[in-house]
Amino acid sequence: MELNNNLSIEEQRRFAAKCTDCPLYKEGTQTVYGEGPERAEIMIVGEQPGDKEDLAGRPFTGPAGKLLDLTLQATGISRSASYITNAVKHFNWKPAPNGKYRQSVKPTAGEIGACRQWFNRELSAIQPKIIVCLGAAAAQAVLGKTFSISRQHGQLLAPEPERHSYVMVTWHPSAILRSFKKEDREQKKMEFLEDFAKVAKLLKKIRQQKTSLKLKRAA
Numbered sequence: 001m002e003l004n005n006n007l008s009i010e011e012q013r014r015f016a017a018k019c020t021d022c023p024l025y026k027e028g029t030q031t032v033y034g035e036g037p038e039r040a041e042i043m044i045v046g047e048q049p050g051d052k053e054d055l056a057g058r059p060f061t062g063p064a065g066k067l068l069d070l071t072l073q074a075t076g077i078s079r080s081a082s083y084i085t086n087a088v089k090h091f092n093w094k095p096a097p098n099g100k101y102r103q104s105v106k107p108t109a110g111e112i113g114a115c116r117q118w119f120n121r122e123l124s125a126i127q128p129k130i131i132v133c134l135g136a137a138a139a140q141a142v143l144g145k146t147f148s149i150s151r152q153h154g155q156l157l158a159p160e161p162e163r164h165s166y167v168m169v170t171w172h173p174s175a176i177l178r179s180f181k182k183e184d185r186e187q188k189k190m191e192f193l194e195d196f197a198k199v200a201k202l203l204k205k206i207r208q209q210k211t212s213l214k215l216k217r218a219a
């Protein structure tokens, strides 16, 4: 879609609702655009909407959203003060083998690439201090490269000249919930919590630096 990059989130949401730039527009019920305040300090990026999100038109409202909410609460990060979105805005699915529910299908690199235009516009509007990528597809959309979540989650990547935000990559909550063994699930939940605790600590440091800069200027 030929649009400029200076649109407000509301304008982006309206235009994205008509997007047909990849085949996924035929799959989902609607686009599920990001939500949260413009200029939020933290931007949380998932992979794609799930079944419940597709129907509700809001990101992270299903079981994965509940785990995310609990983790945010436990680490003192406000969901309503964060901007929450997905790398891909339409739900990609196929019927489950028993035909009783819609099973998520991972977006391809081409679909992530087609939808990056929307993510880039969200990034321009929000300009977050910290981006938290949930899962490999989000990491690919943000960092433009493949990322091993199991080996590299929890690393805080410092801003670079072409990327002004810190980046943290961690587990996608759906991947945690899908873990077959209970001990794997509990281990990943703990790591997810620890990764968000690092984000909360960094946010506190960023706020303190901002306050001391203001005080210096006022002196």
Ligand code: SF4
Pocket (backbone or CB within 6 Å): 016, 019, 020, 021, 022, 023, 024, 025, 031, 088, 089, 090, 111, 114, 115, 118
């Ligand atoms: S997934 Fe993204 S690029 Fe593809 S049709 Fe939906 S909004 Fe457009």
